[in-house]
Each structure stands twice: as C-alpha cells, then as structure tokens.
Amino acid sequence: MDxxxxxxxxxxxxxxxxxxxxxxxxxxLTRGLRRWLLLVWACTxxxxxxxxxxxxxxxxxxxxxxxxxxxxxxxxxxxxxxxVAVVGAVVAYAGNSLAAWVTERFVMRLREHVFDHVQQLPxxxxxxxxxxxxxxxxxxDVEAIETMVVSGLVGAASAVFxxxxxxxxxxxxxxxxxxATFVLAPLFWLAAxxxxxxxxxxxxxxxxxxxxxxxxxxxxxxxxxxxxAYDRRDAERRRLGEEANAWFRASVRxxxxxxxxxxxxAVIETVCVLAVIGIxxxxxxxxxxxxGQLLAFSAFLGYLYPPVRGLAQLGLTVTAATAxxxxxxxxxxxxxxxxxxxxxAVTGRPDGAVEVRDVSFTYPGADTVALRDLSFTVAPGxxxxxxxxxxxxxxxxxKLLLRFYDPDAGDVLLDGVPVRDLPxxxxxEYVTLLxxxxxxxxxxxxxxxxxxxxxxxxxxxxxxxxxADAHDFIVRLPDGYDTRVDPxxxxxxxxxxxxxxxxxxxxxxxxxxxxxxxxxxxxxMAARRVVKPLRRLMAGRTTIMITHDLNLAPDADRIxxxxxxxxxxxxxxxxxxxxxxxxxxxxxxxxxAVMDTGELRMPLFVEQRPAAEQAQPVHLYEAxxxxxxxxxxxxxxxxxxxxxxxxxxxxxxxxxxxxxxxxHSAVPVTLDDGRPLFRDEAPWPGI
Ligand SMILES: Nc1ncnc2c1ncn2[C@@H]1O[C@H](COP(=O)(O)OP(=O)(O)OP(=O)(O)O)[C@@H](O)[C@H]1O
Numbered sequence: 001m002d003x004x005x006x007x008x009x010x011x012x013x014x015x016x017x018x019x020x021x022x023x024x025x026x027x028x029l030t031r032g033l034r035r036w037l038l039l040v041w042a043c044t045x046x047x048x049x050x051x052x053x054x055x056x057x058x059x060x061x062x063x064x065x066x067x068x069x070x071x072x073x074x075x076x077x078x079x080x081x082x083x084v085a086v087v088g089a090v091v092a093y094a095g096n097s098l099a100a101w102v103t104e105r106f107v108m109r110l111r112e113h114v115f116d117h118v119q120q121l122p123x124x125x126x127x128x129x130x131x132x133x134x135x136x137x138x139x140x141d142v143e144a145i146e147t148m149v150v151s152g153l154v155g156a157a158s159a160v161f162x163x164x165x166x167x168x169x170x171x172x173x174x175x176x177x178x179x180a181t182f183v184l185a186p187l188f189w190l191a192a193x194x195x196x197x198x199x200x201x202x203x204x205x206x207x208x209x210x211x212x213x214x215x216x217x218x219x220x221x222x223x224x225x226x227x228x229a230y231d232r233r234d235a236e237r238r239r240l241g242e243e244a245n246a247w248f249r250a251s252v253r254x255x256x257x258x259x260x261x262x263x264x265x266a267v268i269e270t271v272c273v274l275a276v277i278g279i280x281x282x283x284x285x286x287x288x289x290x291x292g293q294l295l296a297f298s299a300f301l302g303y304l305y306p307p308v309r310g311l312a313q314l315g316l317t318v319t320a321a322t323a324x325x326x327x328x329x330x331x332x333x334x335x336x337x338x339x340x341x342x343x344x345a346v347t348g349r350p351d352g353a354v355e356v357r358d359v360s361f362t363y364p365g366a367d368t369v370a371l372r373d374l375s376f377t378v379a380p381g382x383x384x385x386x387x388x389x390x391x392x393x394x395x396x397x398x399k400l401l402l403r404f405y406d407p408d409a410g411d412v413l414l415d416g417v418p419v420r421d422l423p424x425x426x427x428x429e430y431v432t433l434l435x436x437x438x439x440x441x442x443x444x445x446x447x448x449x450x451x452x453x454x455x456x457x458x459x460x461x462x463x464x465x466x467x468a469d470a471h472d473f474i475v476r477l478p479d480g481y482d483t484r485v486d487p488x489x490x491x492x493x494x495x496x497x498x499x500x501x502x503x504x505x506x507x508x509x510x511x512x513x514x515x516x517x518x519x520x521x522x523x524x525m526a527a528r529r530v531v532k533p534l535r536r537l538m539a540g541r542t543t544i545m546i547t548h549d550l551n552l553a554p555d556a557d558r559i560x561x562x563x564x565x566x567x568x569x570x571x572x573x574x575x576x577x578x579x580x581x582x583x584x585x586x587x588x589x590x591x592x593a594v595m596d597t598g599e600l601r602m603p604l605f606v607e608q609r610p611a612a613e614q615a616q617p618v619h620l621y622e623a624x625x626x627x628x629x630x631x632x633x634x635x636x637x638x639x640x641x642x643x644x645x646x647x648x649x650x651x652x653x654x655x656x657x658x659x660x661x662x663x664h665s666a667v668p669v670t671l672d673d674g675r676p677l678f679r680d681e682a683p684w685p686g687i
Pocket of ligand 1 (some may be wrong): 390396
C-alpha cells in the first residue's frame, strides 16, 4: 500500500466536491432499481397529464356553465373532471408508494455498502475517527445521499414534467400571455443560485456538528463511571454544550437561509401573477380573451410555480446533501490495509508452523518503526511467549500474524505459505486471536460461544464451555445459555468473560492461537482460574502468547523478549534467568511489583524518614477551592504533610491491628520468599 497516499486519507477536513461528482459516485448503487424508477417517472407523467386535463376542464366549466349559468353544461365536464381526478389520484398513489419503496431499498443498499466497507478497515482507522462521528455518517449522511440520488432524481423528473405540461398548456391557451410571464422565470434561477453556496456551507457545518454531538454523547455514556466518580458532569455538559452550540448556530442559520429564499420566491411569484392579471384584464377589455380562459391560464401558472419552485429548491436540497456525500466519500476512499489475494494458495488445514521472517513494520501515519527485522519460528504445537516492555511491539506481532496489516518488509508464513497468499477468511479460521479486551456480542451466551464456529451444535457449545470452566457459572445465570449479555454487561466478571472467550476459541479449534495478554486486567484469583482452561485450549496447538505476566513463562518452549521492535533475547525461562539480561530484569521487576503493592499497606509512620522525603500527597486545591501556583503548592504540601503524618500516627496508634502486627518489630512480617504478608492473604489452594 502506498504509505504517503494513505497518510493523506487521515487528514481531517472533508473534500469539497461538486454535486455532479457525488451523484455519479453513488448512481451505480441504483442498479436493479432503475426500471422501477422509470415506472415512478411514468406515473409522475400520467399524474401531471391528468392535472393538466383537469385545469382545461375547469376553464371549460367556467366559460360554459358558470358564466352562462347553465346547469346542463355542467354535468359533462364535471363527469370528465371527476374521472380525470380519480385516474390522477390512483396513478399518484401508485407512483409515490413505488418511489418510497425504491428510496428505502436504495438507503438499505447504500448503508450495507458503507458498513461492509467500514468493517474491512484497519484497526488504526477506528482509533483515529471518533465513533460518534462514524455513526452519524452511517445514519444521517446515508439518508442525505438518498435525497440526492433517488428522491432528488424522482423529484426533479416529476417537477420537470409537470412544469413542461403546464407551460405547454399555458402556451396553447395564450402564447403571447405565456411568453410575457415566462420572461420573469430566470428570476427564480437567480434566487436559487444566490443561496446555494451558503446553504451548502451551513449544512456541512450542521453535519459535522451532528457527528460531534453523537460522539460526545457516545463517549460520555461509555465513560459514565469516570464521569460520576470524578463528578465530571459539568465538564461533560460543557463539552456537549460546545458542540450543541455549533449545531444550534448551523441549524438556525440554515432555517434562516431557507426561509429567506422561500419568501424571495413568493415575492417573485406575486410579481408574475400581477403581470398575468394586468395583461389579462387588458385582453378581456379588448374582447380577445374570455374570463374562463384567464382563470384557466392563472390556474396553470398557479400549478406551474410549485414545480418550478420545487426544481430550484431541489437544487438547494441536493447541494445540502452533497455535504453528507462528501463525508461518506471520505470514508469510502479509505482503502482496507489488506485484501484477499488475487490467486489464493490452495492449502488444507495447516499443521501450525509459524514463521516470521525479517519483518519490519511502521503503522500508517506513524513516525516510529513498530517492528524492525523481526524473525522467529514456532514449530507446530509449541508455546512461544513474546514479552517485553510496554510499547515494544508485542501486540503489533499479533496484528501481523492475523494479517490486519501486511509488513512493509519481510514475510509472515503459515506452514511455509506467506499469509498474504491465503484467503483472509481461511487465515483467520486457522489462526485464532484471543484479544487483550474480551469481545462480547450483544446476544446470548450460547451465541457468544457459537460465534467461534457458526452452526456448532448445542452439545459442542456445552463441551467447549465445560473445557473452559465456564459451564458452571453459565448454568447459574438466570436463563443459562440463553442469558443475553452485552459488552458492558455487569452480569459477568472479567474472569468469566475471559473463560467465555476461551470457550469460543476452543470451539473454533484452529491449529494456531495468538493470545494477547490473556490474564491482563484480571485480579490474581481470576487470572489463576483462567490458567487451566487456557492450558486445555493450548494443548496440541501452536501458541504465541503475548504477555507481561511471566507466571506461564516456565512452561514455554521459547521466550522472545522484544524491545523497541526488535528481539533482544530468546531462550527458555531458566536459560534467560541465568543469563541475567533483559528477561531477568523483566522477571525481577514483575516480582518487585508485588513488593510495591505490599508497601501500600505499610503504615507510613514505621519509616522514620523526614516528612519532606516521604511520598507526598500533593494537594492541588486549597480549602477555598482556588488553584495555587506550583512553587507555593509544593512548599505548602510539605508543611501540610508534617501535620498529616502526625495525624496518621495518632490514628494508627489507636489501631489495635497495627499495634499487634508492628508493636514488637520495626520490620513488617514477611513471607518466606521475602514478600510482605498481606493482612487478608489466604494461601492459594492451587488449581
Ligand atoms: N495504531 C497505531 N498507530 C501508530 N502507532 C501505533 C499504533 N498502534 C501501536 N503503535 C505504536 O507501535 C509501537 C508498538 O505498539 P504495540 O501495541 O505493539 O506495543 P506493545 O508491546 O503491545 O505494548 P503494550 O504492552 O503496552 O500493549 C508503539 O510505539 C505504539 O505507540
């Protein structure tokens, strides 16, 4: 993929494109619907013809029945008018219903098309676009395009046909009068032209603000715990307020512009009508025209203006919809980072030999290289642990193994076949990812496990759940396997969700597993409870486990220590510990982390360091609630800390537990391995 081009795609700011280009871009999606569109037009033409005929009959009635006061002259034209009206009504009903059907089909098709495209986009696309904005593009912008492509087209055709018929009828009645009034027609066009630019700008602003509002609401709701725990309601309200203000301004401005345009058009129409009445009065006075003809002529003009006005208005609507089209085109122009190979390699189920050969990779748009010259092999059935400091590139390895991206250089091979030569669906069937965050569908527990292998029998699902130690908690749920869960479900704990994910992976039964931090985010107890199901899952499969948690490291056939995108050490646990290098340091730091948490529980007063050297709580806020300058703050904090320590000392002095534990010894009681004994620590019964 061309890196420079790709970077440009992520520049914000929608491209400005003419309505014609936008129309041409989406027109192909009407394939298969076009004959129905033709039928809609046919109905529109018939309805306009019926309307024209009705007006002519009205002129006839005025001259022969009304002016002469003859009831006998009434019945014939009246019956004709009624027949024409009924035909017109039936045709209009059929045409409008069909138009609605075509329109909705088009919207469905367009939404599917965009949704399908978005689902293929690489992970970083979703990190860089706000979800709310994407939602707004997939909903309201999709509808805007419908206005442009289908409704716009049908509306334009119907307006053009109606205007043509009424104009032809007006010319047929009195060509000289018609010519005189049509001289004023360009005024409508000028008015529409004057307004179209501003309407497009304002509707683009409105759409951007709409997306921003959805984003703020969506982000705020997904962060509701943070909002409530830190009482951030005012800040969130302000954030929403800012976006809502932008939307408010855009929408008031849009209404004002539309209203100004409508009123201007109304004035132009009045000028035209007055011209007709003036000329008509003069013609009647000279005996060259009957009152019926003048009334019919005025009626034609009355009918003619709405389609003419509609055409001009349609221009504005289409212009406004182009703003939505631009936003969708921006997404549609982002290409997926990977695609199915043109000539896919034909392979059976692989044994699971994985090779990463001289791989280098930089994320699109990133300045730093994520992986450089990375090479390793994993034999079928082996467990390889990839570890290293945060940001070293571990998760990137998993993204390349599943081919979310192709490496810039080098190859990833499965059983000796480059993964870019395998159909994507096949590759992802053979390589199962257990991602860092447990992914849950809005569905039943059963469906959540079954998504590992669509069509799996209930028996197979239950067996997988048993192997993942999930069966027992599932049957205790209110509806057992039919209990509905969702991503924010409070029903299931982190450990239970993880076991659900393991059941899904067991059911998938692929030869290669990529586990990305399978125990991260779980407390020690929960982490230990997933180990056994994990072992069952990994048995007989090639496993690449990315983890900071080195508890499983002694089991690994090989450990790769990655740092800044390179492998810095490789070997078995004992070898690497004995080497005393990067791995040994990581291992030590992990154990020290346990010591650190122990320190949290030690009373401060046990250490007799001067107050200023101790870990200081920094009080950024004064009691009266104003921010302090930093220099003053720290000075102040040191004074306060001394007072605070005294207070803490007094409190602990009253604490019988602290007294018992520490009164006879300045050193906290420790376990055999040197870790401090936690107050509530019970020995782990083992798994
Ligand atoms: N979408 C992205 N766009 C640009 N850079 C990225 C992206 N994702 C990751 N990186 C960068 O690539 C490097 C490797 O990231 P990676 O997520 O693989 O690290 P990691 O070792 O898995 O870290 P952690 O243990 O914290 O998950 C980091 O410098 C990171 O900032």
